[in-house]
Amino acid sequence: MNHRQVEIFATVMRAGTASHAADLLGITQPAVSRAIADLEKSVRFSLFARIHNRLVPTPEARLFFRDVEASFRGLDTLRSSAAWIRDQGAGEIKIASLSALSSSAVPQAISTFQKKHADIRVTLHVLWSRDVRDRIASGQFDVGLAADEIDTSGIHAQPFATHRVACLMPKGHPLSLKEVIEPADLAEVPLVTYVPEDRWRQQLDAAFAAANVKPKIAVETTYSSTICSLVSQGIGVGFVSPGATGGADISHLVVRRFEPKIIVRVLLILPLDRQKSLLVREFIDCLLETRSAQPQAS
Template sequence: MNHRQLETFAAVMKSGTVSRAAELLGITQPAVSRTVAELERSIGFLLFDRVRNRIIPTPEARLFYAQVEASFRGMDTLRAAAARIRDHGSGQLRVGSLSALGSSLVPKAVRRFREGHPDIGVTLMVLPSRDVRDGVASGEFDVGLAADEIDVSGVLHQPFVSPRVLCALPLGHPLADNAVITPYDLHELPFIAYVPEDRARQRLDLIFAEADVAPRIVVETIYAATVCALVAEGVGVGLVSPYAVAGADPTRIVLKPFEPAVHSKSLLILPLDRPKSQLVRDFIDCLLASR
């Protein structure tokens, strides 16, 4: 039993005659009769009775035809699924992002992406950079954005954004009127810092050491959004990426340039051994357009 035999049998059942089936299939009547006979031998029972030059489906043929039709519908479903995968990928996009970009740039990219792919579901997880990296490496995420201190073994990576950080001050702070904030301005002031393994923190520590100043660290955190929230509460001052202040209350914090320049660098990361689907390519385009 093969697909050609089943297709010929279905054509005879639909058309009611061998001649019409031959026309539908574009083959000769003897070829139709021969193929049906081959199918009968293969399955072990008659499909048609020959009565006065007419063919009448047997009861077994009607039962078998129902199953053949069901299998054809299944093939149509598979073809449609293959077309969707070809055109749109898996139908689901999984994204991991560090906090600094997960509340600003990435949502903009998701909006752009959804405009072009309204039927595609998106899962967005905002996590520490090391967890984003692990999720991409394991295949949990299709694409990730992480700070540049991650271990890049096991993932594809490329620079994504490197914005110059700003100094965030509580509203009414004595330094709020300064045009620029320098390391000397922060000496012994309550300071909200990132954890020691953060690359931006390490670059800032070098700047403080070279200037021979030492802010008084009162809180360490991994999230830029937490820095903004603590500054808004008056706990201290901190340095944040401009992307991280999108959700901050502008009536409670003041942002000032910091000299010398410190950059918050992030990477676009992808699974190492998996070709990019069209969905992933389209989302990357949206990320790049949202920078």
């Protein structure tokens, strides 16, 4: 049994006659008859009774045709699936991001992406940079954004963005009159900052230590969006990268430069041994487009 024989059999069943089937297939009627005879030898039961030079399907043929149609429907589904994948790529994209870009660059890129691919499901996890790296290395996620402190072995990494840590405070705060904030200015000021494990926090601690200033920590948290919310509530002065304020309402907030300069570098990371799908390539394009509109450290 081969696919051509089955195709000719199915065409005869649908057409009703061998001559009509031959016309539909673009072959001769004897070729149709030979294919049916060969298929009957293969399945070892009669498919048609020859009555007055017509092929009349046997009960066995009708039963066999039911399964043939099911298999053809399966092929049609596969063809449709292949066409959809060709046009749309894989049907899901999974992103892991560090907190600093999870409320600004990444949501903006997702918005741009879904305007073109509204039916594609997007998953976004906000994680520590080391966890972003591990999810990408294991192939659980398609695209990652992580601080450059991570181990880049076993992944593909490229520079994505460079930000400078800034001070965030409510409008009307006494320090908002200054253009540049230094550790000495914050000696008695409640601070909202990242948890001690965060690399940015460690650089801030080093800056305060070098100035011989003991910071007055009011709240420690893991998310930049939470820092923005806490500062807007007047709890204290916060530290964020300018890009982290992109998704926040900053109408009641003021951003000021902090000295000494603390630079944060972000990497775009991908699984090492996986070919990028069409969707992943398009999403990366959206990220790069968003990056061009984000403030970068000089």
